[in-house]
Amino acid sequence: MTHGNGTRGIFGSAIKRREDPKLITGRAKYTDDLQLPGMAYAAILRSPFAHARIRHIDTSQALALEGVLAVFTAQDVEEAGIPGVVPVGWLLPTLKTPAHPILAKDRVRYVGDAVAVVVAEDRYTAHDALEAIQVDYEPLAAVADVRQAVEPGAPAVHEEAPDNVAFTWEIGDREGTDTAFQQAAHVAKLDIVNNRLIPNAMEPRAALADFDPATGELTLYMTTQNPHIHRLLMSLASIGLPEHKIRVVAPEVGGGFGSKIHHYVDEAIVSFASMKLGRPVKWTATRTETYQTDAHGRDHVTTAEMAIDGEGKILGVRVNTYAAMGAYLSTFAPAVPTYLYGTLLSGEYDIPHIYCHVTGVFTHTTPVDAYRGAGRPEATLVIERLVDECAHLAGMDPVELRRRNFVPPDKFPYQTQVALVYDSGNYEAALEKALEKVDYQQFRREQEEARRQGRYLGIGFSTYIEACGLAPSALVGQLGAQAGQWESAVVRVHPTGKVTVYSGSSGHGQGHETTFAQIVAAELGVPYEDVEIVEGDTEAIPHGWGTYGSRSAAVGGSAIATAARRVVDKAKKIAAHLLEAAEEDIVFEDGKFYVKGSPDQAKTLAEVSLQAYLAHNLPKGLEPALEATAFYDPANFVFPFGTHVAIVEVDPETGQVELKRYVAVDDVGNVINPLIVDGQIHGGIAQGVGQALYEGAVYDESGNLVTGTMLDYAVPKAHFLPAFETDRTVTPCPHNPLGVKGVGEAGTIASTAAVVNAVVDALRPFGVTHLNPPVTAEKVWKAIHGA
C-alpha cells in the first residue's frame, strides 16, 4: 500500500530484518561496548533502605583506594551549581511535584535511590569502592503498598504530600453514571489488581558521558528510546548545559519496553562526573540495579463496576483506581494511569455512561512509569473482566454479550464518553475470524466433556482496543504533556540515487531499519538495498520525539512517507524540465519519470538526482540538491483492535495453569512487513501472559524489593508458551498517509485479560468469579480449595 507511484511490492512483503545479522553475530555496538580514550568507570551507591535519613556520608576511605578518581555526593552537585534534578514531563492540575535530586540529599526514599557515585580507573575498583563509603543512615518507617500508603498515619514519602496523594484525576460523567447504575438488571463489581511489573530489557541501562572541557560540549551515549527528549530534559532540568552543547547518541539499544524512555538520575550523574573530571565516564547497570531502578509498570488497585440491562446492553462503567507512582515522579508517570488508562475504559463497546476516578500515590518503591502498553493493558483487564462477569451474572455467553455491545462499523467516527474519537473499526469481523480459528462451539462441547472427566478447560476472550501512535501535539498539550508528539524525517537522495533517511524515531529492537527502508523503497521506487536508515543521534537528525507508544510506524513512518513524497514532487519538476514537458504530464512509476504515453523515454530517479546535484540545468528558480524534510503531526491517535483468545487447562490438584492455545486476530491497519508485525504480536503476547500468570514485583513490609533477581521474578520462558496462532483483519487508518496503526503494544494490551478470563472460565465449576494476576498455582489452588 503506497500513495507514491514507486511500486515494487516491497511495502507489505515479509522480508527478513536487515538488522539481525549484526545483532545475532555480536557485531552490533551497544553503549557498554564503546571505549573512549581516557575513559573512567562509574559505580553508583544505592540506598539499602526504603526510607531513611542520611545523617552523614564519609567518602574518605573510598577516595583512599588506589584507582579511585573521585567520589561525588549531593553536596558536590549542589556546590557545582547545576540544577541537579530530574523533571516530570507531564503535569496534571492537582499534581504535587516534589523535587527528584540526581543524588539523594538528606533522605533516601526507596531501595535503589542514588546516594553517591564513585569514578575509578576500572569497573572493579569502582564497585569495590562503593563498599568503602560509610553512610550513617537513620532508618525510618516505610510504606510500599499503594492502599496502605493512603491510610491515615502512613509514613509520608514527601513533605509536599503528607497524605502520599500525588494527584487525583477524574474523567467522565459521575452523576450520569450513578443514575445509569440505578436502571441496571445486573451490576458486576470486581476488585482488580494490576500487578507491579519489572521491565526486563535484555540490555541493562548504560550511559557514557564525554565532556570536552576545550569546547564545553557534552556527548552522551546512552540506552535511550528518545535521544532528543533526553537532550531537552538534560538541558532544561538536570545538567543545565545549553541544548546545542549537548549531543545524545543512542547506539544499538537492546530493548526498552518503555523503561528507556525516561530521564533517570544515572545519565545525569555520569554527565556531571565527566564534567567534573574532564574525562569520559561510563556507567552500566548491574541486573540488580535494573530491577531496583528501571521504572516499573502497572501497580494499580481498582474497584470496578459495570451495569447491564436485561438484554445484556452495557448501561455504565464506574471505576476507582489507586495507582502507585513510586518514590518520585518518573518522566511520564502521571500520564499513564490517567490519559492512557481512563480514556480506554470504553473498550470496543458503545457505553453511554462512564466515570473513572484515579488517585496517584507515592510509595517507598521504585518509580512507576510507562511499560509496554502503559495504561491500556490495565484498562483492558478492567473492562474485559467486567464484561465476562456481567455475562456470568446475566447467564449469557461472554461472546454474545460482547457482540451486543460492540460499536457497529457504521458508527465511526465514534465519540466515546471518555474523550477519545475512534476513527475506524470493525470489531465483529475480528471476533468472527477468531471464533472460527478456535472453533468456539466445538471447544464448549470439549469443555463440557472434559469437566465430566474431572479436567478443567477454560476459554478467555479479550476483544481489545487501544489508542496509540502518540499523538496529536495540540491535544496532548491540553492534557498536560510537556512535549510535542509529532515526528521528523529527512529523506536525502544522493547524487547517485542512493538514499539516506534520518528519522526522529529511535528504534531499539522494532526493525525500523527494515520497515522504514520498505516505506522509502516503495515511495521512491528505488531498490530496498539502496536505502539507509539513520536514527538515534541528536547531531544528525532534526528534533524528534523517539520511539514509544506504538508511534514509530504511524507517526515516524508517516513523516518519512511525507518527506519522500516531497522528494518525488521536486524530482518531477526536474524531470519535466529535462524531458521538456509540463510537470502535469509527468508520470512517476516504478522509480522512473516519463511523459504520459512515452514510457520508453524515461529518466530514473538516479538520473534526476544527479542533475539535481550538478545543477547545470535546473528549472528556473529551483534550488539544487534532492532532499526533503517533514515534521508530521498526526490528526488523531490510531486505534488498533482485535480479538485474542486463550485456552487454558487448570490442574485442580496443583493449581497449575497450562496455556494450551493462543489465537490472536489483530487489526493494525495496513501492514508494512507481516514478519515484523507477527514478531511484535508474539513478543507482546508473551509479556502479557507474563503479567497474567508469572510476573509480579513483591516488596516486604520494610520496603525491600524481594523479587530482586531473575531467580525470584518469573519472566515467561519459551517453553511456558504454546505456538501462537495469529491472523489479521485490515481496517486502514483513515488519517495517515500510510493507513498504518501501531503494533508494538497490542499483544501485551490484549493478552493479560484473555488469559485471566480463561482461568476464571476454567474455574467456574468451583464458583470462582475473579482472580488477580499473577494467577499463580498457589492462588488457583487456594481458590479451588477455598483456602
Added chain:
Amino acid sequence: MVRLEGSYTFDAPQQAVWEAILDPAVLTKVLPGAEKLEQVAENEYAGVIDIRVGPVQGTFQGRINLTEVDPPNGYHMEMEGQGRPGYVRGEGDIRLESASDGRTVMHYSGQAQLSGRIASVGQRLIDSTARSLTRQALENLDRIIQARVRAETAGEEAPPMPEVEAPTVTQVATEVAKDVVKDVVRESRITPQTAILVLLAVIAVLLLWWLLFR
C-alpha cells in the same frame, strides 16, 4: 522480616546453661560464622560474624545489648549489624526454665529486619538459613555445656573452654544446605525430577564451596 521462635532442651542444670550463654568465648565458638565476639561493657557485646545466605556472603559488624537481665532466667536483647551484605536490626528474648529431670529448657524468640543485598537477593533462603544457623548454634552450645558438665562431674577444675572445635565454613554451609533442602521438600510436593535437580544444585554449591575455601 525474619522471625524465629523455638525451644531447646539442654541436658544440664540451668546455672550451667546461663553461664555459657553469657560467655563471649563460648558464643564465638558456637555461633556459626562468628569471627569475634567481645564484651565491651556490662551487657554489651560487639562482634564480627561471617554469614552466607544463598548467593550473598559477607561480614557483618554488630552490637548486641542485653536488657532486662534476670539471672539465671533470661534476658531481652537488641542487636544491630551492618556489613557488605546489608543491614540487620532485631530483637529477641531468651528464657531458661528448669525441667523436673534436671534438664534445662531454653525458649527463644526474635525477629529481625533486613535491608540491602541480603534482603533483596537472599530473601527466599533467609528463613531456612536462619533456622539452620540457630539449630547449629544450639547443638554446638549443647556440646560445650555437656563437656563442661562432664569435666565438673569428674572433679576436674572446669576448663574454661573444652576442646570443642568451632565448625568450619564448609561444615556450616553443608548444614545450611541440608536444612534448606529439607525445607524445600517439606514445603512443596516434590517430584523425583525436582528432587534430583535440588540434589544436583546442592552438590554444585558444595563443589563451589570447596573450590573457594580449600
